[in-house]
Amino acid sequence: MHMALQFAGRGFVEEGEGPSGPDGSRFEGRFVVYGIAAADGPVFGDDVSLLADDGSHGREVRLPSAAHFTAIRSGTTTEHLTTSDDTFEGLQIMKHSSSTRLRIYFDAEPDGTRDFRDRESFRRGQLIATYKADEITQVAPRAGxxxxxxxxxxxxxxxxxFGGRIVxxxxxxxxxxxxxxxHAPEALASPISIPHHEAPFDNDGPGVFGRQFAVGGMMLVAS
Known part of the structure; x- marks a missing residue:
């Protein structure tokens, strides 16, 4: 079996908790999925876009508002490891909680109002998959x-x-x-409230995401 899911988006980190800071900081990634391909090619056909025409930028540039597929990964940092000492700046390793979840959504008709700061807009449509996510992050502070x-x-x-195919x-x-x-988180001009009433954040009280960062990559089927 072969499948590659391509995505890009933004992550948000709890205010006051850095990559090398105390354990317990909450985080969330909000992603746009722009490619899903299997061994025989794109799942929904060659040259089929996973982004709708939102009417604002034509085919040259499309915004997250145009995405048919979105994803959210939410969790809490539980453990840190550093390879630094007082003579050398090394790497920071962060292990995240076993309650971390990745959820993928399908929006049949994007309405052009989705925004990274609006969590509910990334959950619009049908929840099509929920994964348990065992996540480890490796930070290079020197490179940012x-x-x-x-x-x-x-x-x-x-x-x-989607596109006439059932998946x-x-x-x-x-x-x-x-x-x-x-890249390393930067301050948010206006912090965003953490949805502490929802899993996996429901064991902690109110808080805010005070920093954001750009992130992107791919997910590959593990056989």
């Missing part, structure tokens, strides 16, 4: 970049129809490995 590796195991899925992630990708890359 990080890499993330995630093992994703499907917990539940719902078949959906179920249980058949397409029962397990996946993610490799993604991003």
């Amino acid at each position: 970049v990080f890499d993330t590796r995630v093992n994703c195991r499907l917990l539940e899925s719902t078949p959906f129809t 179920d992630f249980a058949d397409l990708a029962p397990s996946m490995v993610e490799i993604s890359h991003g």
